[in-house]
Each structure stands twice: as C-alpha cells, then as structure tokens.
Amino acid sequence: MSFTVAIDGPAAAGKGTVSRAVAAHFGLAHLDTGLLYRAVGKRVLEGEEPVAAARALRAEDLDAPGLRTPAVAQAASRVAVIADVREALVDFQRAFARRAGGAVLDGRDIGTVICPEAEVKLFVTASAECRAERRFKELKESGHEAEFEGVLADVRARDARDSERATAPLKPAKDAVRIDTSDMTIDQAVACAISAVDSARA
Numbered sequence: 001m002s003f004t005v006a007i008d009g010p011a012a013a014g015k016g017t018v019s020r021a022v023a024a025h026f027g028l029a030h031l032d033t034g035l036l037y038r039a040v041g042k043r044v045l046e047g048e049e050p051v052a053a054a055r056a057l058r059a060e061d062l063d064a065p066g067l068r069t070p071a072v073a074q075a076a077s078r079v080a081v082i083a084d085v086r087e088a089l090v091d092f093q094r095a096f097a098r099r100a101g102g103a104v105l106d107g108r109d110i111g112t113v114i115c116p117e118a119e120v121k122l123f124v125t126a127s128a129e130c131r132a133e134r135r136f137k138e139l140k141e142s143g144h145e146a147e148f149e150g151v152l153a154d155v156r157a158r159d160a161r162d163s164e165r166a167t168a169p170l171k172p173a174k175d176a177v178r179i180d181t182s183d184m185t186i187d188q189a190v191a192c193a194i195s196a197v198d199s200a201r202a
Contacts, residue, residue, distance in 0.1 A: 003028070003102035004117075005197055006110035009124035010159050010170060011073075012131035012138075014181040014189055018124055019106035021190040022197060026104075031096045033107035033114070034076065036089050038067040041075030050079045054088035070144065070154075077158050080108070083167040090114060108162055111173035120200045122193055123172035126182040128155050 005022060009015040016032055023030035039061040043053035066072060079085050086109075093114045097103050105114065111121035126134075132152035139146040162170035172178060177196045181189045 005104040006118035007106040015124035023104040028102040037076040054085040081165040109168035121176040123176040
C-alpha cells in the first residue's frame with residue numbers, strides 16, 4: 001500500500017531535515033527532489049543543454065559529488081524555471097511517490113503539482129533572514145567564503161525565481177499544514193510534522 005507525504009517549502013527552511021526525520025520515523029522511502037534539479041544544474045555547468053541533461057538523468061547522478069555547492073544551487077534554481085526540464089523529471093518523482101511501502105518527497109511543487117493526491121501535505125517555511133542565517137552558517141562551517149548580506153540577497157533572489165516562475169511556482173497546497181520553523185528547534189519542527197502525519201494516518 002502506498003502512502004505519500006509531500007513536503008514543500010523555500011530553501012533553508014528545514015524541509016530536508018524534517019523530511020528525512022519523518023521518513024525514518026515511519027519507515028518510508030525519502031526523495032529530496034531538489035537533488036534532481038541540482039544534478040541537472042551540475043550537468044549544465046559542465047556544458048550540457050538543460051532539457052537534454054534532465055532527460056538523461058540517472059539515479060546514480062543523485063550521488064554525484066559537489067551537488068551541495070552554492071554554484072550548483074544557483075544553477076539548479078535557473079534550470080528549475082524551464083518547463084521542459086520540470087516535465088522531464090515528473091515521471092521519476094511520481095513513480096517514487098507511489099512506491100509500495102510509502103514515500104516522503106520534499107521540494108517546491110510536490111503537494112501542488114507532483115503529488116496533489118498525497119495523503120499528507122506539509123509546507124515548511126521560515127523568514128528569509130532566518131534562512132539566510134542558517135545557510136550562512138552552513139557555508140562558513142564547510143569552509144566557503146561568504147558574507148551574510150550576499151547570502152540573504154541570494155535567498156531572496158531564489159525565492160523570487162521559485163515563486164514567480166510560470167510553471168509550478170512555489171506555493172503551499174490549499175490543504176497543506178504550514179510549519180514555520182523560524183523560532184523552532186529541529187526537534188520541535190520534526191515533532192510538528194510527525195503529529196500531522198499521525199493525524200492523517202489515524
């Protein structure tokens with residue numbers, strides 16, 4: 001029996017951490033759909049055409065080194081606005097979502113476009129300033145040069161691209177449970193998400 005949890009939200013809101021914890025708690029498979037776009041973005045940075053890169057994407061590409069770099073993140077955001085790229089990746093995501101045993105998918109349009117029939121939809125968000133602070137800390141801890149104002153500008157620019165694109169813009173599904181993690185600990189955010197899934201399963 002399939003059971004799908006769709007988790008959407010902007011960059012650095014904590015949805016990846018929440019998604020992995022929810023998947024582990026309930027024994028569900030997990031897919032960070034942003035990795036699909038990062039993998040395509042990486043291939044584009046290496047010289048490939050975006051739509052061709054999306055159509056040629058393989059599961060092993062999601063394990064490629066370097067997918068978490070700022071340059072790849074920006075490339076992913078740019079290719080994600082291309083309708084044909086998104087279309088090329090839809091089937092992969094939908095098949096994963098309805099696999100036997102259930103799945104958790106996190107991204108930007110899971111509850112609205114990829115899995116509108118998901119049993120649970122969550123929208124994990126936080127203020128731009130809070131998300132920039134988290135991303136800034138991650139970059140510094142991983143040895144990347146960064147300035148907070150630059151990171152904040154990148155977060156806001158990415159939000160604008162994600163929410164204003166013509167195809168599958170970032171927005172909460174009408175029936176999504178909204179979780180604002182700005183003033184939450186990780187444990188509190190995870191507990192909130194698990195409670196929402198428990199309610200749906202009951």
